[in-house]
Amino acid sequence: MSVLIFAELDQAADGTGSLRKSSLEAIFYGAQVAGMLGTTATALVIGSAEAPELELTGNYGATKVLHATAERLAQPNNMAYATVLAAAAGQEGSSVVIIAKSSLGDAVAARAAGKLKAGLVSNVVDLPEGDAASLRVKRSIYTGKAFAITEMKSPVKIITIRKNAVAPQTTDAKAAIEAFSPTLNDQDFVAQVTGVEKATGEVPLTEADIIVSGGRGMRGPENWGILEDLAHALHAATGCSKPVSDLDWRPHHEHIGQTGIKVSPNLYVACGISGAIQHLAGVNGSKVIVVINKDAEAPFFKAADYGIVGDVFDILPRLTKAVQSAG
Amino acid sequence: MKILVCVTSVPDTTARISFTDGDTKFSKAGVQYITGPYDDYALSRAVELKEQLGATLTVLNVGEADAEPVIRKCLAIGADDAIRVNAEPTDAYFVAEQIAAIARQESYDLILMGRESIDFNGGQVHGIVGEMLGIPSFSPVMKLDIEGTKAKIAREIEGGKETLEASLPLVLGCQEPIAEWKIPNMRGIMTARTKPLRVVEPSGSDSLTKVQKYELPPPKGACRMIPAEEAETLIGLLRTEAKII
Numbered sequence: 177m178s179v180l181i182f183a184e185l186d187q188a189a190d191g192t193g194s195l196r197k198s199s200l201e202a203i204f205y206g207a208q209v210a211g212m213l214g215t216t217a218t219a220l221v222i223g224s225a226e227a228p229e230l231e232l233t234g235n236y237g238a239t240k241v242l243h244a245t246a247e248r249l250a251q252p253n254n255m256a257y258a259t260v261l262a263a264a265a266g267q268e269g270s271s272v273v274i275i276a277k278s279s280l281g282d283a284v285a286a287r288a289a290g291k292l293k294a295g296l297v298s299n300v301v302d303l304p305e306g307d308a309a310s311l312r313v314k315r316s317i318y319t320g321k322a323f324a325i326t327e328m329k330s331p332v333k334i335i336t337i338r339k340n341a342v343a344p345q346t347t348d349a350k351a352a353i354e355a356f357s358p359t360l361n362d363q364d365f366v367a368q369v370t371g372v373e374k375a376t377g378e379v380p381l382t383e384a385d386i387i388v389s390g391g392r393g394m395r396g397p398e399n400w401g402i403l404e405d406l407a408h409a410l411h412a413a414t415g416c417s418k419p420v421s422d423l424d425w426r427p428h429h430e431h432i433g434q435t436g437i438k439v440s441p442n443l444y445v446a447c448g449i450s451g452a453i454q455h456l457a458g459v460n461g462s463k464v465i466v467v468i469n470k471d472a473e474a475p476f477f478k479a480a481d482y483g484i485v486g487d488v489f490d491i492l493p494r495l496t497k498a499v500q501s502a503g
Numbered sequence: 504m505k506i507l508v509c510v511t512s513v514p515d516t517t518a519r520i521s522f523t524d525g526d527t528k529f530s531k532a533g534v535q536y537i538t539g540p541y542d543d544y545a546l547s548r549a550v551e552l553k554e555q556l557g558a559t560l561t562v563l564n565v566g567e568a569d570a571e572p573v574i575r576k577c578l579a580i581g582a583d584d585a586i587r588v589n590a591e592p593t594d595a596y597f598v599a600e601q602i603a604a605i606a607r608q609e610s611y612d613l614i615l616m617g618r619e620s621i622d623f624n625g626g627q628v629h630g631i632v633g634e635m636l637g638i639p640s641f642s643p644v645m646k647l648d649i650e651g652t653k654a655k656i657a658r659e660i661e662g663g664k665e666t667l668e669a670s671l672p673l674v675l676g677c678q679e680p681i682a683e684w685k686i687p688n689m690r691g692i693m694t695a696r697t698k699p700l701r702v703v704e705p706s707g708s709d710s711l712t713k714v715q716k717y718e719l720p721p722p723k724g725a726c727r728m729i730p731a732e733e734a735e736t737l738i739g740l741l742r743t744e745a746k747i748i
Contacts, residue, residue: 283630285630289630372660373663464747485731
């Protein structure tokens, strides 16, 4: 009966796994749903992680954590992970499965939905209402321009949540660790990962609490230093607009917008971005938006909470200094 | 080689979103429909592969009759024929079932689609189709090359990319920069009119999820403007007023 949460690990170079922040949010979300349905929350962790890290799931509300450590599962694999997730849902008799949105989580959710004939709703922004037979969830649609209240009635329901769907509160509770070794399927291991290129030590954009983002107003890739300085002072991730990524000033995985990454941080600072509707679509889930642009007519100001009409080359270093001196 | 490209007909990215019938229906009035931008990338790469390797290229849409202009445009860009499953695409599982049913009859080597539709943004259909057919699925794919029966793939992950090799058949959700968008030429537009477009009725189960009501985000309050010469005060406001840093 328990609510099952797929808790994704980030693997460090030495192989130690740490729970992703988005997955901790998912565990808290799952525990809230479990409370609502009068049941408990079980986390599923796949891959190598130490006991204290696994017990941490309890701080966020899981009473039990299933840990699958088969060697073949060390490399993230959407098919094999979905097989493990479906087996866990079967063992736990779970009617609700919660997954944080991510490149792996999305794929695992879809494959598991196919296996379990489960209704699947993605980009959910708030806790559900209803009961185990019929859940209503609020999902973001039209790239953040609207919401759909969606009813889920299938016996198994899978929900993927967006960042900030809940604000977790933690306790000192620890989850009981249980080894989990379901039968794996050779068919799931036919693809070969031949390489991973990943910026190290950076907060992924979808998980960042604060994002400092630059547009064409930054005038060139050589000027990104002042933006990175502010991001560093705020412990923020950096993003960019589509023209900036199209011009190869910044890598594609930093492109925020309708055809790039959609983000919902606590704070989004737009520097020299005019605010085309396609860019706004990617950021309108942000709690607070700050816009810095020398053009007072930039449409982005209409979507902003705070605005400064000014030159980014003057303003950004001053903001960085203000953050540091107040620090 | 046989390639299937699944496309959506969606409101233009600049469309104003509004609802009717007590917020239970999307208001189509005055809305321009386009091929899903991500689907356009999938189609463009499929046309390139067809030119390089020789292939038959079918486009598939799960949608109502008003999606046909988008389907004809795909034919004009280079697809050989088209199938429309005559149903409102209400839910990812339902749409995936329709695609899988067609794919089981035709056994495609490659099933491509956009990473997500830009109306419901689910990004789930490719994965469910892959599972239903028992073949691998990957998304978002930004590079795709075919060598014999093998695909070399690069897909975007958080903060970087992952490269993969897998044997066909595969289901892939695509995004830029997998290919440059193609614009139909006059000859393409003329021949598209006579290319076969088969309409089939949906099969399988009902939708597993159902939209009860739509909502628009609450209107944004006025932007608080801070004079450039007092820019530093922003940091204090973010700390004490907005309480987010």
